[in-house]
Amino acid sequence: MTNILIVVVVILLLATLVQIVRVSELLSDIKNKDVNEVTDKDNNTQGILFLIVGFGFLIFVVWQMVTWNHLLLPPASSVHGAQIDTLMKISMGLILIVFFVLSPILFYFLYKYRGKKSNKAYFFSHNNKLEVVWTIVPTIILTSLIIFGLKTWDKSMNVDVSESTTIIEVYAQQFNWNARYSGQDNTLGKANFRLVKGSNILGVDMLDASSADDKMSREVHLVIDKPVLLKFRSQDVIHSAFLPHFRVQMNCVPGMTTQFGFTPTKTTAQMKETEGDDFEYILLCNKICGASHYNMQMKFIVETQEEYDVWLDSQENLESKLLTQK
Amino acid sequence: MSEHHKESFITKYVFTMDHKMIAKQFLITGMFMAVVGMLMSAIFRVQLANPGESSILYSLLPGAWLNDAGGLNPDKYLALVTMHGTILVFWVLTAGLSGTFANFLIPLQIGARDMASGFLNMLSYWFFFIATVVLLSSLFVETGPASGGWTIYPPLSALPQAIPGSGTGMTLWLISITLFVVGSLLGGLNYIVTILNLRTIGMTMQRLPLTIWALLITAILGVLSFPVLLSCGLLLIFDRSFGTSFYLSDIIINGEALHNEGGSPILFEHLFWFLGHPEVYIILLPALGIVSEVIAVNSRKPIFGYKAMVGALLLIAFLSFIVWGHHMFMTGMNPFLGSVFTFTTLLIAIPSAVKVFNYLATLWRGNIRFTPAMLFAIGTVSAFITGGLTGIILGDSALDINVHDTYFVVGHFHIVMGLSAIYGMFAGVYHWFPKMYGRMMNKNLGYIHFWGTFICAYGVFFPMHFLGLAGLPRRYYSNSAFPMFDGLSDINELITFFALAGAIVQVFFLFNFFYSIFKGTKSSQNPWKSNTLEWTTPVERIHGNWPGELPVVTRWAYDYSKPGAEEDFILQTEPLKEGEIEH
Numbered sequence: 001m002t003n004i005l006i007v008v009v010v011i012l013l014l015a016t017l018v019q020i021v022r023v024s025e026l027l028s029d030i031k032n033k034d035v036n037e038v039t040d041k042d043n044n045t046q047g048i049l050f051l052i053v054g055f056g057f058l059i060f061v062v063w064q065m066v067t068w069n070h071l072l073l074p075p076a077s078s079v080h081g082a083q084i085d086t087l088m089k090i091s092m093g094l095i096l097i098v099f100f101v102l103s104p105i106l107f108y109f110l111y112k113y114r115g116k117k118s119n120k121a122y123f124f125s126h127n128n129k130l131e132v133v134w135t136i137v138p139t140i141i142l143t144s145l146i147i148f149g150l151k152t153w154d155k156s157m158n159v160d161v162s163e164s165t166t167i168i169e170v171y172a173q174q175f176n177w178n179a180r181y182s183g184q185d186n187t188l189g190k191a192n193f194r195l196v197k198g199s200n201i202l203g204v205d206m207l208d209a210s211s212a213d214d215k216m217s218r219e220v221h222l223v224i225d226k227p228v229l230l231k232f233r234s235q236d237v238i239h240s241a242f243l244p245h246f247r248v249q250m251n252c253v254p255g256m257t258t259q260f261g262f263t264p265t266k267t268t269a270q271m272k273e274t275e276g277d278d279f280e281y282i283l284l285c286n287k288i289c290g291a292s293h294y295n296m297q298m299k300f301i302v303e304t305q306e307e308y309d310v311w312l313d314s315q316e317n318l319e320s321k322l323l324t325q326k
Numbered sequence: 327m328s329e330h331h332k333e334s335f336i337t338k339y340v341f342t343m344d345h346k347m348i349a350k351q352f353l354i355t356g357m358f359m360a361v362v363g364m365l366m367s368a369i370f371r372v373q374l375a376n377p378g379e380s381s382i383l384y385s386l387l388p389g390a391w392l393n394d395a396g397g398l399n400p401d402k403y404l405a406l407v408t409m410h411g412t413i414l415v416f417w418v419l420t421a422g423l424s425g426t427f428a429n430f431l432i433p434l435q436i437g438a439r440d441m442a443s444g445f446l447n448m449l450s451y452w453f454f455f456i457a458t459v460v461l462l463s464s465l466f467v468e469t470g471p472a473s474g475g476w477t478i479y480p481p482l483s484a485l486p487q488a489i490p491g492s493g494t495g496m497t498l499w500l501i502s503i504t505l506f507v508v509g510s511l512l513g514g515l516n517y518i519v520t521i522l523n524l525r526t527i528g529m530t531m532q533r534l535p536l537t538i539w540a541l542l543i544t545a546i547l548g549v550l551s552f553p554v555l556l557s558c559g560l561l562l563i564f565d566r567s568f569g570t571s572f573y574l575s576d577i578i579i580n581g582e583a584l585h586n587e588g589g590s591p592i593l594f595e596h597l598f599w600f601l602g603h604p605e606v607y608i609i610l611l612p613a614l615g616i617v618s619e620v621i622a623v624n625s626r627k628p629i630f631g632y633k634a635m636v637g638a639l640l641l642i643a644f645l646s647f648i649v650w651g652h653h654m655f656m657t658g659m660n661p662f663l664g665s666v667f668t669f670t671t672l673l674i675a676i677p678s679a680v681k682v683f684n685y686l687a688t689l690w691r692g693n694i695r696f697t698p699a700m701l702f703a704i705g706t707v708s709a710f711i712t713g714g715l716t717g718i719i720l721g722d723s724a725l726d727i728n729v730h731d732t733y734f735v736v737g738h739f740h741i742v743m744g745l746s747a748i749y750g751m752f753a754g755v756y757h758w759f760p761k762m763y764g765r766m767m768n769k770n771l772g773y774i775h776f777w778g779t780f781i782c783a784y785g786v787f788f789p790m791h792f793l794g795l796a797g798l799p800r801r802y803y804s805n806s807a808f809p810m811f812d813g814l815s816d817i818n819e820l821i822t823f824f825a826l827a828g829a830i831v832q833v834f835f836l837f838n839f840f841y842s843i844f845k846g847t848k849s850s851q852n853p854w855k856s857n858t859l860e861w862t863t864p865v866e867r868i869h870g871n872w873p874g875e876l877p878v879v880t881r882w883a884y885d886y887s888k889p890g891a892e893e894d895f896i897l898q899t900e901p902l903k904e905g906e907i908e909h
Contacts, residue, residue, distance in 0.1 A: 010833075017837050021768050025847065036766040036847055038695050046696035046773070050704070053777065057784055068792045071813045073728075081728075088725055095715040102711050105686055110704060113625070115693040120894060121626040121887040122691035125909045130687070131634050131680070138679040145718065146672050150665050152724035157661035173578075174488065193576040194583055232658075236579045237482040238591055240656060240731060244797035247728045251657045253591055254481060255575025258658030278809050286731045286799040288475045289482060290489045291400040295807035 040116050047114030054107030058100065073244055074275055077266040077302070080156040081247035087152045091145060156247075159261040165227045168220060170283070171202050172232065172239035172252040175292035177283055178202060179220045183213030183317060188231065193254075196235070200322050212319040215312070219299040220283070222264050223308045229261040240287035243300065245271075251287060264302045271302075333869065341452075343444030344869045348451050349430035350762060353755070355458060356422020360748075361836070362462075363413035366406045368829050373398050375815075375822035377804040400803040404473040405491050407801055411476030412461070412499070416506055419609040419747045421454050424510075424548070427612055427754050428517045428541045430762065434860035435535050437526025437877050439870045442519040446512045453509030457502045464498035472499035475801060477598060480573040480591050484565050487579045496566070500559050507556045510548055517545035526859075528879035533898070535858050535883040536629060539636050540615025543643045544608050550647070551604040558597035565589070592657050599650035606743055607646045611639060613750025614681065614710075617703040619883075620753045621685060623856050624700035625692030626894045628884035628909060631684045638677035638684075645674045655723045656730050664723040671721035678714050682707065693887065693894070697854065698772025699757035705749035705780050712784075713742025716791065731801075734794025740787045752779075752835070759839075760853045764865045765846030771838040775831060782828030789817050855895045858883050862899060882909055 028035035076085050113121075161167070169180040169188050180202055182188045189204050189211025196203035204211050222228055232241055234252035241260075242249045250260040271279045281300035285293055303311075333342075342348060369383045384398055398406075429447065433440050441447045464471040473491025474483040478499070486493035521542045525534075534542075564570040565586075573594045574586035622629040629635060651659065651667035685707045694700070716738040719725050729735065752775075759767045798811055805811040805818075852861040859879070863871050877899045885896040890906070902908065 013833070014837060017771070017834070018841065021771065021841065021845075024768075024770065034847065036769045038697050038769065042769070042773075043694065043696050046701065047694070049777065053781065054708075057781075060784070061788065064789060064792060068789075068817065071792065071817075072795045073797050084724055084727065087722070088719070088728075091719055091722065091725060095718055099712065099715055102682065102686070103708065106689070106704070106708060106711070109686065109689040109692075110694060113689060113692045113694050115626070115695045119693045121693040123628065123887050123889055124630065124687070124691065125628040125884065126631045126633070127687075131631050131684075134683040135634075135676065135680055138676050142672050142675050142718075145722065146669055149668055149672070149722040149724050153661065153665060153668065153722075156724055156727060157664070193578055196578055196583070236577055237485070237488050238479055242731075242797075242799065244728060249656050249727050249730055253658060254577050255587075255590060256592070256658065280809075282808060282810060284797075284799060284808065287479075288404065288801045291404070291803075293404075294400065294802035294804055297808065 038115075043114040043116065047111040050107050050110040054103065054110075058103060061099075074271070076245070076247045077264055077271065077281070078246040078248070079263040079265060080152075080158070081245075081262070082265070083152050083155060084247045087148060090148070094141070094145070159229060159259050161229055161261075162227065165229050165261070166223070167229050167231065169202070169231045169233065170220070170241055170252070170298075171235065172241065172285070172289075172296075173235035174237065174290050175285070175296040177218075177241075177285075177296065177298035179217045179298070180204070181215040181217065181312065181315070182210075183215060185210055185213060189214050189318070191233070193235065202233075204318060204322070206318070206322060212317065212323075214318045215315045216318065216321070217315060219301060221308050221311050222300065222302045223305050224264055224267050224302055226305075227261060227263045229259060232258045232260075237289050238287050239285050239289050239296070242284045242286035243281065244284070245281050246300075249286060267302045267304065269303070341448060343440070343448050344867075345429045345433050345441050345444070345447060346762070346867055346871075348447055349426050351451050352421060352425030352429060352454070353762075355455065356418050356426060357836070357839070359413050359417040359458065360422065361832075363410050363418060364829055364832065366410040366413070368826060369398065370403055370406045370410070371822040371825040373403060373803070374805075375819045377806055401470060401473060401490055403803040404475075404489070404801065405470045405495070408473045408476055408478075408491070409461075409465070409471050412472070412503075414744065415476060415605065415609070416503070417458065417461070419744070419751070420548075420605070421506070421510065423609065423747060423751045423754075424541070424544055424612050425451070425454065425513060426751075427537070427616060427758075428513065428545065430758060431537050431860065432517055432520050432541060433524070434761070434863065434871060435538050435858050435883075436521060436524060436529050437859050437872075437879060438520060438524035439872070439876070441516050442524060443516055446516050450509045450513035450516065453505050453512065457505035457509060460498055460502040460505065464495045464502070467494045467498065469493040469495060471495040477602070478562070479598075480562060480565065480594050481577055481579075484562060484574060485577070485579055487582075500563055500566075503559055504556060507552045507559075510552055514545040514548040514552070517541060518549065521545075526876045526879060529859075529898075533879060533882045536618035536632070536635055536639075537612075537615040539639055540611045540618070543639050544611045544615075547604045547608050547611075547643055547646065551601040551608075554597055555601035558594060558601070561597075562594065592654070592659065595654050595657060596650070599653045600647075602653065603650040604643075604646045606739075607642060609743055609747045611643070613706055613747040613753075614639070616750045616754040616757070617685070617706045619858070620699050620703040620757050621688055621707075622884050622886060623757075623854050624695045624697055624703070625688055626695065626886045627688055627692045628886055629684070630687035630690075631680075632882070632884065632909075634680055635684055638680045641677040642674060645670055645677075649674065649721075652721050652723070652726070655726045661723075668721060668723045672718065674721075675714070675718060678710070682711055682714070697756065698767065698769060698776055699753045699755075699854075701773070701776040701780075702749045702753035702756065705776065706746045706753065708780075709741050709745035709749060709783075712788070713738055713740075713746065717742060728797075729794050731799055732794035733790045733798050733800055736800050737787050737790030737794060740790070741783075745783050745787065749779075752776075755839070757854065758860075759842065759846075760849035760865075761860055761863075763843050763846070764849055764867070765842050766849050766853065767842045767846060768838050771834050775834040775838065778831030778834065779828060782824045782831060785824030786821050786828060789821055793817055855893070857885060857895050857898050859898055862897060885909065 232252040285296035469490040571586035571589035
């Protein structure tokens with residue numbers, strides 16, 4: 001029934017349009033004018049519309065910035081993330097300035113130079129000085145942005161491992177995440193996809209001496225202010241490990257290992273104080289991976305060293321988990 | 327082919343070799359696909375605003391009336407997103423835009439009777455047409471059309487076990503794209519040869535209208551990059567069907583370990599984006615060419631800095647080949663490579679900025695006539711400013727870490743590439759409609775169409791930046807699985823409202839277009855008082871364009887409001903007066 005109604009409405013709408021166009025053409029025939037010729041009156045209306053709608057758009061942008069500001073991600077909870085935030089503020093400030101200068105100029109010009117039959121445009125085909133200026137100014141600004149950007153990138157991509165670095169493997173598959181801690185030796189045991197069997201869901205090579213003390217987990221616990229190196233693998237298709245609060249993202253690619261190192265600076269408890277009780281650090285999948293892509297998550301928990309030690313001790317290591325069962 | 331030979335219905339409307347008719351074939355096929363792609367986006371926008379709610383639009387889907395299995399599930403959602411992207415990027419904004427205006431404008435604006443090879447040109451359209459049929463047929467496949475995203479990254483696109491759309495649907499997608507590439511290569515080679523060889527007497531490269539420059543550079547980009555997509559797709563076909571391991575390695579799917587070892591999905595991404603990034607400019611440059619022409623004509627002023635405009639086009643085209651890595655900052659490639667790609671990417675902002683400044687300088691002290699085409703051309707400039715600026719965030723690898731693959735990207739490319747290009751296409755249609763059909767499109771409907779589209783489009787795409795900055799990933803069927811996104815439902819509802827309103831506004835355009843073909847008021851020979859050669863041809867379409875001798879060009883295309891001239895335009899064929907200097 002609704003479908004028929006919609007069809008009827010569409011047909012009526014089209015019929016109305018035909019009539020409107022017909023009437024306007026008949027009217028212009030009577031007045032002996034071409035209905036489609038752009039008149040001074042049209043230019044006037046459209047010029048004013050550009051001024052109103054154009055500035056309306058700019059106000060809409062400001063309104064969004066004010067109204068939705070609280071929805072944006074909180075300040076970064078990692079060392080490199082804070083630098084990224086600084087760079088973001090500078091870049092965003094810069095593009096907003098350019099946006100709020102160029103757009104009004106565009107809309108104002110349209111209003112100001114709206115045509116009249118009696119006017120004539122100013123013949124102005126080029127001006128080398130002007131063109132050199134507006135090539136060089138963006139060049140200088142962009143060069144400084146590039147330099148600042150590359151410095152930040154360099155620091156963000158730092159994967160150096162010190163003695164205090166915790167090494168954790170994050171393993172992606174349709175449609176969940178698993179983690180593996182490297183244990184006391186701080187070395188992840190070798191793994192191979194052909195070894196995935198039964199409860200050895202990560203394909204860890206138990207003949208490798210480093211594997212015995214590894215620990216598997218369905219959530220990741222981290223220690224505040226202690227560097228961590230995440231190593232990513234994927235079992236099936238490309239996934240992307242995205243930790244928006246830490247400003248961390250890295251693809252998980254089958255057949256290769258990728259990595260991202262960072263240092264968390266705020267515990268989950270601290271974040272709950274500012275962001276509300278239901279706050280959690282979450283790992284999302286950010287590369288289309290199949291039907292449940294939209295619901296592929298794992299909790300990250302940042303805590304103090306003591307809390308972390310208690311949790312880690314309570315986890316079974318792979319030796320007892322995999323070898324004793326057989 | 328100088329004389330106007332006899333045409334039957336078949337040779338005139340179907341297997342035609344007349345570039346003007348082929349252009350219309352591309353345009354109408356492109357418009358049809360645009361409607362299909364837009365309806366798809368309307369369906370998934372309804373889902374995003376009201377998760378789980380089946381809309382009336384949904385019942386339009388072939389799958390819905392063939393074998394309905396409980397509304398829009400995640401697989402169908404991803405299929406819609408994939409097909410929407412494929413259709414809009416390739417069918418509408420590549421073939422629909424370049425195919426239409428390259429075919430239509432190149433011979434007319436350079437003073438040629440037709441393309442260098444009318445036959446290849448006809449083949450180009452029919453390859454495209456078959457590609458269209460194959461792509462649309464994949465909507466009727468039981469397992470659904472391709473659904474791994476329009477970028478079809480393997481292993482997802484290689485393994486039917488990973489997602490149902492990677493079965494027959496993906497095979498059809500690959501066949502369709504192969505045909506599409508063949509079609510666009512035939513077209514592209516033809517465009518280049520025609521522009522370089524068939525310019526009329528006096529039409530030097532320095533006198534070419536900017537539309538032709540843009541179309542020439544676009545065609546070169548296409549010819550250099552589409553073959554890479556073809557080879558990229560062929561290797562994927564091998565991996566899918568013949569057991570090779572170019573892109574596959576170490577995979578367990580559905581509990582089964584595959585034999586493939588040693589391949590790399592990253593190789594695919596490199597090959598794909600080596601096309602994929604120039605593709606962005608294949609879409610954008612023709613629109614910028616059209617806009618340059620429309621803005622100059624309707625400001626009644628020469629385009630400001632013609633040489634700089636050509637230089638900027640060339641520089642953008644060159645840089646577009648060495649920036650593809652910015653789509654891959656997060657793939658785990660060497661961070662040093664990331665630095666190089668950041669550097670080259672941000673450089674593109676310089677020629678882009680020059681183009682914007684030159685557009686503004688063209689408007690300055692003009693005598694602006696607001697035809698519907700002019701409104702859309704201005705829409706392009708506005709979208710190019712708004713969307714281009716966010717590129718500075720995304721091109722910076724350090725900032726990309728947190729906005730990569732979020733709605734920030736969706737907002738960015740829909741504005742800078744989608745809106746700029748589709749506005750350019752609308753501008754072109756409104757501007758050259760009188761030349762195509764000998765009739766005028768209704769002005770007032772054009773005005774309504776523009777304002778409705780302009781307002782709704784910003785209402786759709788600008789808020790997406792905020793979704794992205796809140797961390798929301800793209801291609802999520804629903805964001806209800808994460809409490810951190812609960813606050814975003816208002817924004818999603820607002821976007822969907824504007825999306826549906828924007829879709830309805832397009833009815834004004836479609837109606838205006840088809841009504842005016844048959845009933846529009848008759849056009850005069852040069853309705854916009856333009857300088858370029860196409861307006862020296864007769865209003866009635868003839869095969870061969872000019873009834874007598876080809877025109878001889880004596881000046882550039884932009885002598886508008888030149889001091890000393892009686893009218894505010896001077897046709898390119900008008901000889902220079904004694905003592906008159908060329909611009």
